[in-house]
Amino acid sequence: MAIEIPRVPLGDWIEDGLNWLTSEYSIVTRAISRVTQTGIDGLNDALMWLPDWSLLVIIAALCWWLASVRLAIGAMAGLALIWNLDLWDPMIETLTLVVIATLVAVVIALPVGIAAALSERLYKTIMPVLDFMQTMPAFVYLIPAIPFFGIGSVSAIFATVIFSMPPAIRFTTLGIRQVPVELVEAADAYGATRGQKLLKVQLPMSLPTVMAGINQTIMLALSMVVIAAMIGADGLGSEVWRAIQRLRPGDGFEAGIAVVILAMLLDRLTQSLRKQRKS
Amino acid sequence: MSDNRSVKIRVRQLSKVFGNQPKKALELRDQGLKRPEILDRTGQTLGLSDINFDVYEGELLVIMGLSGSGKSTLIRCLNRLIEPSEGEIVIDGENIPSLKERELLECRRRHFSMVFQNFALFPHRTVRQNAEFGLEIRGVDPAERRQTAASALKQVGLAGWEDAYPNQLSGGMQQRVGLARALANDASVLLMDEAFSALDPLIRGDMQQELLELQHRMKKTTVFITHDLDEALSIGDRIVLLKDGEVVQIGTPEEILTQPADDYVRRFIEGVDKSRILRAESAMRKVRSTVRDTDGPRTALRKMRDHGLDAIYILDRERRLIGLIDADAASQALEEGKQRVTDVMTQDFRKVVREEPLHNLFAMFHENRFPIAVVDENQVLQGVVVKGAVLDELAQAGER
Numbered sequence: 038m039a040i041e042i043p044r045v046p047l048g049d050w051i052e053d054g055l056n057w058l059t060s061e062y063s064i065v066t067r068a069i070s071r072v073t074q075t076g077i078d079g080l081n082d083a084l085m086w087l088p089d090w091s092l093l094v095i096i097a098a099l100c101w102w103l104a105s106v107r108l109a110i111g112a113m114a115g116l117a118l119i120w121n122l123d124l125w126d127p128m129i130e131t132l133t134l135v136v137i138a139t140l141v142a143v144v145i146a147l148p149v150g151i152a153a154a155l156s157e158r159l160y161k162t163i164m165p166v167l168d169f170m171q172t173m174p175a176f177v178y179l180i181p182a183i184p185f186f187g188i189g190s191v192s193a194i195f196a197t198v199i200f201s202m203p204p205a206i207r208f209t210t211l212g213i214r215q216v217p218v219e220l221v222e223a224a225d226a227y228g229a230t231r232g233q234k235l236l237k238v239q240l241p242m243s244l245p246t247v248m249a250g251i252n253q254t255i256m257l258a259l260s261m262v263v264i265a266a267m268i269g270a271d272g273l274g275s276e277v278w279r280a281i282q283r284l285r286p287g288d289g290f291e292a293g294i295a296v297v298i299l300a301m302l303l304d305r306l307t308q309s310l311r312k313q314r315k316s
Numbered sequence: 317m318s319d320n321r322s323v324k325i326r327v328r329q330l331s332k333v334f335g336n337q338p339k340k341a342l343e344l345r346d347q348g349l350k351r352p353e354i355l356d357r358t359g360q361t362l363g364l365s366d367i368n369f370d371v372y373e374g375e376l377l378v379i380m381g382l383s384g385s386g387k388s389t390l391i392r393c394l395n396r397l398i399e400p401s402e403g404e405i406v407i408d409g410e411n412i413p414s415l416k417e418r419e420l421l422e423c424r425r426r427h428f429s430m431v432f433q434n435f436a437l438f439p440h441r442t443v444r445q446n447a448e449f450g451l452e453i454r455g456v457d458p459a460e461r462r463q464t465a466a467s468a469l470k471q472v473g474l475a476g477w478e479d480a481y482p483n484q485l486s487g488g489m490q491q492r493v494g495l496a497r498a499l500a501n502d503a504s505v506l507l508m509d510e511a512f513s514a515l516d517p518l519i520r521g522d523m524q525q526e527l528l529e530l531q532h533r534m535k536k537t538t539v540f541i542t543h544d545l546d547e548a549l550s551i552g553d554r555i556v557l558l559k560d561g562e563v564v565q566i567g568t569p570e571e572i573l574t575q576p577a578d579d580y581v582r583r584f585i586e587g588v589d590k591s592r593i594l595r596a597e598s599a600m601r602k603v604r605s606t607v608r609d610t611d612g613p614r615t616a617l618r619k620m621r622d623h624g625l626d627a628i629y630i631l632d633r634e635r636r637l638i639g640l641i642d643a644d645a646a647s648q649a650l651e652e653g654k655q656r657v658t659d660v661m662t663q664d665f666r667k668v669v670r671e672e673p674l675h676n677l678f679a680m681f682h683e684n685r686f687p688i689a690v691v692d693e694n695q696v697l698q699g700v701v702v703k704g705a706v707l708d709e710l711a712q713a714g715e716r
Contacts, residue, residue: 219436222397227450227501228425237452241440 059184066185073137073191081133089125093117096302104309111305115298124273124295131272131299134190134262138197139255146202146254147247150209151235160210167203175200175261179268193265201257208250212243248311255303263296273299324505324537325371325394330403332389332561335360338401351560363389364561367403371505374535376528380548381558387541390558391509394539395428396420407505425454429498433510435490437482443469443493444478450501461500468500469493471530488519499530506538513542524551545584549573557581574671596677597670599706600690600699606631609638609658613649616641616657627686629697630661636695640665640686667691670698674706681706 059066084092093116101109119128153160178199182192216239224234240247266274273292280289333341341360344353351362364386371377381387392398394405396412405412407427415423429450437446444465445452451461469475472492482490491511498506508527512520528551531538542548548555549569557564557572565577574595576582604623607616609632620628620643627642639661641649649660666680667689680688687700 217436219432219434220438222392223430223432223436223438223449224453225397226395226424226428226430226507227453228421228423228428229453230421233453237449238438242438 055181055184070186070191073186073194074189076137077133077190077194080136081130084129084133085126089120092129093120100302100306104305108305108309112302115302119295119298122291122295124276124292127271127273127276127292128295128299131259131262131274131296134193134197134265134270134272135255135258135299135303138194138201138258138262139251141194142198142202142254142258143205143251145198146205146250147209150206150247150250151213151240153206154210154213154239155231155235163206167206170199171203175264176267179265183268188269190270192268193262193270196265196268197258197261200261201254204253204257205247205250208253209243209247212246212250213239215246216242245311248307252304252307252311255307256300259296259300259303321372321374323370324373324407325539326404326406327367327369327371327394328404328406330367330390330393330405331365331401332363332386332393332398333360333401334363342402362561364393364400367561367563369556369563369566371537371539374537375553376531376538376540376551377554377556378540378542378548378552379556379558380542380545380552382543384560385543385558386561387543387558388509389561391507391539391541394505394507395424395430425450425503427504428507429501429503429505430507430509431491431494431498431511433513435482435487435494435514437490437493437497439482441481442478443474443480443482443485443496446482446493447496447500449497450503454501464502465496465500468496471499472496472526487515488523491515491523495527495530499534504537506536508538508540510541510543512547513544520547527551557584570671570673570676573673595670596668596672596674596688596690596701597698599674599677599701599708600670601702601705603629603697603700606697607641607657608632609656611657612655613641613646613657613660616646617643617650620646627665629689629700630657631697634694635697637667637689637691637697639663640689642686665689668701669693677701677706 087095093113096116097109097113100112119125149163153163175196178196179192182195186192186195220238220242221234224238229237262270262272263274263277266272266278269275273296276292277289277296280286280292331342331345335341335358337358337360340358341354341362344357345362345365349357351365354360354362367390369377379387379390389398393400394412396415400413403413407423410419410423412420412423438449441449444462447465447469448461451464456464466475466478469478472495474489474492474496477485477489482493485493491514494511512523515523524547527538527540530536540551549572552569554566554568555572556566557577559580565572565581567575572581573585576585604625605619606629607619609630611630616628616630620626625643627640629637630639630641632638639658640663641657641661645660645662646657649657654660664684665686665688666684668677668680668691670690670692672690677688681703687702689700690698692698
C-alpha cells in the first residue's frame with residue numbers, strides 16, 4: 038500500500054524566489070548590468086585598439102619580466118598560432134571576460150575570506166555555501182543569469198563570478214588561518230590592534246596562499262567563460278559552440294587549443310607572480 | 317631580603333579553567349576536588365588553580381614546572397593572551413583582567429615584551445623590521461625606532477645583521493632577534509616563554525649568561541618560564557614551582573634545594589648536581605685564629621705567624637665578622653703606626669651563610685684569593701671553607 042507523499046515543490050520555490058528578485062530588484066540588476074557592460078566594452082575596445090603584434094610583444098615582455106625567457110618564447114609562439122588561426126579577436130573577448138570576472142570575484146572574495154578567517158561563526162556559515170557554489174553544475178548558474186541580466190556577456194560574468202569565487206575565498210581563509218599561532222600571539226603580545234595584526238602579520242604571511250587561490254579563480258573563470266557561450270557570451274567559447282552546432286570538429290579543436298594556450302599563459306603568469314612573492 | 321623591594325606584579329587567586337563552564341569547575345575545586353575529578357565530572361580542565369605570588373621590581377623570577385603544569389598558561393594570563401577565569405593580576409595599580417580591550421592594548425604596549433620558545437619572528441620582515449615591531453605598533457616615528465632597534469640589536473650582538481631575514485640566521489641568532497625585539501620595545505616587564513628551550517645546550521648556556529648580564533645591567537623585571545630545573549636554578553633570583561596548575565613552592569634556588577616543601581620537590585631536585593645540594597657548612601672548617609676589632613696590627617701579625625695564615629678575620633665583641641686583614645696590610649699598618657686593625661681591614665672577601673649550596677662557592681673561589689667565611693644569620697663567624705675542602709666533600713658525596 039503506497040502512501041501518497043506529495044512531491045516537494047523545490048523548483049517552484051526557487052523560481053518564485055528568482056521571479057521576485059528579478060521584479061523587485063530590476064533597478065539594481067539593470068545598474069549592475071550597465072556598469073559591467075561598460076567595463077567589458079572599455080577593456081575589450083582598449084585591447085582591440087592595440088595592434089595585434091604590439092599586444093603580443095607586451096604579453097611576451099610581461100612573461101619575460103615576471104617569469105622566464107622560456108615562457109616569453111612559449112607565449113609568443115602560442116599567441117602567434119592563435120593569430121594565425123584567425124582566433125585573435127575571440128581570444129581577446131575571452132580574455133576580457135576572464136579579467137573582469139576575476140577582478141569582481143577577487144574584490145568580493147578577499148574581504149569575505151578575511152572575515153571568515155577571523156570569525157568562527159562566519160566560517161561555519163560560509164563553508165557550506167561555498168561547497169554549494171562549487172558543486173552545483175556550472176550550467177545551472179546560466180539559467181537565473183538570463184532573467185537578471187539578459188542574454189550576453191553580463192550574464193556570463195555573473196555566472197562566472199559565482200562559479201570562480203569559492204577558491205579565492207577558501208584560500209584567503211586558509212592562508213590567514215595557517216599563520217602560526219605563535220606569530221599571532223607575538224603580534225598580540227606587543228599590543229597590536231586587529232587592523233595592525235591583519236596588515237602587518239596575517240595578510241603578508243598569507244599572500245602566497247591567497248595568490249594560489251587567485252590562480253585557481255582565474256582558471257575556473259576561464260573554463261566558465263567558455264561554457265557561458267551557451268547564453269551568448271562572445272569569445273572562444275562561441276567558436277566552440279558554433280562548431281558543435283555545425284558538427285565541425287576541426288573548428289572546435291582549433292578554438293579549444295586556443296583556450297588551452299590562453300589558460301597555460303594565465304596560469305604560468307600568476308604562478309610566477311606567486312613565486313616572486315615567496316622568495 | 318626581597319621583602320623591602322617594591323612589588324611590580326601582584327598575582328592573587330588566579331585560576332584558569334579551559335572549557336565553557338568555568339564557574340562549575342571552580343565550585344568543585346572549592347569543594348576540594350582535584351584536576352582529574354573535575355575533568356571527569358564536568359569535562360572542564362582546571363589549568364591553573366589559586367595562584368598567588370609577587371614579582372618584585374627588577375628581579376628575575378623563574379616559573380618552573382613540567383609540561384602540563386600550567387606554566388605557559390600562567391605567563392599568558394599575565395598579559396591576557398589567555399583570559400584568566402578568576403583572580404587578579406595587578407601591575408602598577410592596574411588590574412589586568414578587568415581592563416577593556418583598548419586599555420589592554422595600552423597595557424601590553426607599556427608593560428609587556430615577550431620572547432617566545434620558537435622565536436616567533438616574522439619571516440617576511442628583516443631582522444631590523446622584526447626588532448622594530450613593538451615600536452611600529454606603538455606608532456613611534458621611523459627614524460627613532462630605527463635607532464632604538466639598532467641599539468637593541470647591538471646589545472644582543474647582532475650589529476651588521478639588520479638587513480638579513482630570520483631564515484638566514486641560526487637558532488641562537490634568531491632568539492637574539494627575539495630578545496632584541498623585546499628590548500627595543502622598552503616595556504617594563506620582560507616575559508620569556510621557554511625562551512632558550514629550543515636552543516642546543518652550548519648556545520643555551522651562553523644565552524643564559526647573556527641574559528643574566530643584561531638583567532644585571534638593566535634591572536629589567538623578568539618572568540622566565542622553563543621546564544628545566546638547572547636553568548631555573550642558575551638564572552632565577554626566585555623560583556615559583558608549579559605542579560598540576562598549583563604552586564608547590566616559592567623561594568630562592570637555595571631555599572628550594574635546601575628546604576624542599578614536599579616530596580614532589582624533593583624528588584624533583586634529586587637529579588640535580590650534588591654541588592647544588594650540599595651546603596657550605598658541610599665543607600666548613602674551624603677557624604684557626606681570629607683577632608678582635610680592638611687589637612692592633614702587631615697582634616694580628618703575630619697570630620698569623622703562629623698559625624701559618626696569610627690573612628686573619630676580625631671579629632667584634634659578639635664574635636660578629638666585620639672584616640679581614642692580610643699580612644701585607646698588617647705590616648704596612650705597623651710601619652705607618654696605625655693603632656687598630658679596623659683602620660686597614662678589607663671587605664674584599666666573600667662570606668656565605670651555612671646553607672649556601674657548595675655550587676655557588678666555586679665562582680667565589682675563582683674571583684677571590686681568600687678563603688670563604690661562613691657566618692650565621694647574626695653574622696657570627698662559624699668557620700671557613702677552603703677550595704680543597706669543597707672538592708673533598710664533593711668526592712665523598714659522589715661515593716655515598
